[in-house]
Amino acid sequence: MKHADPSHALYVRLLGYVKPYWRMFALSIVALILTAATEPALPALFKPLLDKGFVAKDQAFIRWIPILLLLLFLARGLTSFVSTYCMAWVGSRLVMDLRAAMFDKLMTLPTRYFDQNPSGQLIAQLAFNVTQVTQSATSSLTTLVRDTVTVAGLLGYLVWLNWRLTLIVFALVPLTLWVVRVASRRLRGLSRKAQQNIGDLTQVVDEAVGGHRVVKLYGGEEYEQTRFREAANLARRFEMKRVAANAVYEPVIQLIAAVALAIIVFIAAGQASSDTTTVGGFVAFFMAMLMLFAPLKRLTSVNDQLQRGLAAAETIFTMLDEEAERDNGSRTLERIEGRLALRDVALTYPGKTAPALAGVSLDIAPGETVALVGTSGSGKTTLANLVPRFYDPDRGTIELDGIDIRDIRLQSLRSHIALVSQDVVLFNDTLAHNIAYGSKRDATPDAIRAACVAAHAWEFIEALPEGLDTLIGENGMRLSGGQRQRIAIARAILKNAPILILDEATSALDNVSERHVQAALETLMQNRTTLVIAHRLSTIERADRIVVMESGRIVEIGTHADLLARQGRYAQLHAMQFSA
Known part of the structure; x- marks a missing residue:
């Protein structure tokens, strides 16, 4: 034939x-x-x-x-x-x-x-x-x-x-x-x-x-x-x-x-x-x-x-003809409490032999702030990326309020999650359109302004000649690093999602900018289930729990004081940062 x-x-x-x-x-x-x-x-x-x-x-x-x-x-x-x-x-x-x-x-x-x-x-x-x-x-x-x-x-x-x-x-x-x-x-x-x-x-x-x-x-x-x-x-x-x-x-x-x-x-x-x-x-x-x-x-x-x-x-x-992102979920969640549970989660990236995650299990209560710490390559960012299903695990399950996230429609799942990262993504558009982005594009000017005030961004926005209508250039290049970060926080505040992921959100800032951003983050984190990825351990001392990761595994869990008292891996990381 x-x-x-x-x-x-x-x-x-x-x-x-x-x-x-x-x-x-x-x-x-x-x-x-x-x-x-x-x-x-x-x-x-x-x-x-x-x-x-x-x-x-x-x-x-x-x-x-x-x-x-x-x-x-x-x-x-x-x-x-x-x-x-x-x-x-x-x-x-x-x-x-x-x-x-x-x-x-x-x-x-x-x-x-x-x-x-x-x-x-x-x-x-x-x-x-x-x-x-x-x-x-x-x-x-x-x-x-x-x-x-x-x-x-x-x-x-x-x-x-x-x-x-x-x-x-x-x-x-x-x-x-x-x-x-x-x-x-x-x-x-x-x-x-x-x-x-x-x-x-x-x-x-x-x-x-x-x-x-x-x-x-x-x-x-x-x-x-x-x-x-x-x-x-x-x-x-x-x-x-x-x-x-x-x-x-x-x-x-x-x-x-x-x-x-x-x-x-x-x-x-x-x-x-x-x-x-x-x-x-x-x-x-x-x-x-x-x-x-x-x-x-x-x-x-x-x-x-x-x-x-x-x-x-x-x-x-x-x-x-590429296969689209898998979205086999049938459930739509209007409201969630924000309880997360990881059960024996494992993931190995294509082309790699060492697993990024190797059997991670973790329970996070609604409204709890959990910090993920560890050296580069320990699996912190990978774990956080699994929650909004940027990747699917090779093994294990992740549950949101007792429901396997693969059973939830992607749009519904992601509507309950906000992200603020070190690498802020802004678009060559006005400040208002960057804050009221995507599903929030119809937000009122008052709601946008309130988000800016909560993010400690209104002071510098108000000083701009065109205010919220200011064009910020490619990836916000007309703004400082701290200003870009606060715009990203204002976007997250306006979204008002019950789950928040903070990925090195203050690591690239000077002390003055960090104080503004940290204050904005504290406002943002209130009453939200928060995953914080941080290298600077000083920023997560008040977290409800700290999860120490190494080679894709959890090696320690506890509060800042408890982990220091144990004199384990966290104490070593802490000593290395503060010994200088």
Whole structure:
């Protein structure tokens, strides 16, 4: 049993996105066919022009030739405009719909997908690869339809004029198809690699721009320039390989056509000398043969466009076919108490051998503040990431108010959780839109202001010329670290979720900013179940319980005073921090 051609399957799937716009698409195809159908009319006019006009001196017929020529080119111009505009309209819609589908998919993909795929590659797919697809779905199709009909029309006219000579053209078709097939494989592979390299290039730029302070401070300019030049040179090499493959392929096709033309001219000249064909017939046949070159050349070059588009479609559909974040839960919780229970939870990240968590069990009461401490890699952040199901454990269960969190719909589960981390995420928007984000976008100005006051942020916001309407730049770069942190806290206060995760929320701040943020956090933590991840042990001394972790396991649990008195692992960590 033969497998379906993957190119055919890709193309059919691609055309599925064109289906909603089939009327414009059909109008474009009809206009294309009409444009192409007028192509053989030009040599067809020359035969009677020569035979009746210049040979037979039929003056009445000669007067009609200019009028027929004008009508012919007027029809061609009109149909060409309609086909070009309609196909471009469909192409722009296709790009928009594919980008929307890709972005929608990105919003549903699990955290592990983003861990394994650099942001530069994802940006390149959305910004660059998707535009290449239009070359397959619309631009290439335009050439294929128009020039195929043109070639068919010209060949039909040639058969009508002299079928014996035309058979020579058909005899070379199998060789031409074989060349096209070989070239297609080569061009597709090169296009796929070139598009992947564009993602690498985007990644280098993204990292250099995002980390420009580190680059400048550590003298990394030369290193980043070298990285970029290497990626740019690789892109150039792939492009040159593609151009070379295409440059070899086109002349081979044209050589085959030239061989056919040379044989035909030789035979046709013999027929003309023996009066088996007229002057007009010979000129018309020769003219039609010459007119075949342009559409044949376009048809051979369209293969390059087609393969680039199909290579882009492969990467796009691969992403669209990724498994979305698992959301098999059926329960929706309107209110929760905030009781958390971890039962023998274990997790090993893909590609790692050592477990991030190895059989962790922990009960957290509603409203309790539990601090997670330990050295880097001990499993603190992993444990916190399991609560909102950024990852699912390999073994064990996590319960919220006695319900397995996998039985709760993701949207419902996450609606009860707020997060404030060291790496504050803000958007290039106004302060108000950053605080009243997502499900809280309809919050009133008074509610936003109250959240800012509680987060100790209103004082600096009020001093800004545009207040809450101030645009804060990419990731809030127009604000200080402490100000960004307080905006994140205001966002969490406005959400008013019963479960709070604080991930190193004050570790990167100066003393003055830390006092403001710590005061805001104390307001935020009231009457909430809180998980605090901290390296600075001074910030968690008042936690209800402190959980000490090491190598993915819990080694100690107790209050600050109890753990110091035990002289165990916590006391060692405490001594290391405060001995300096």
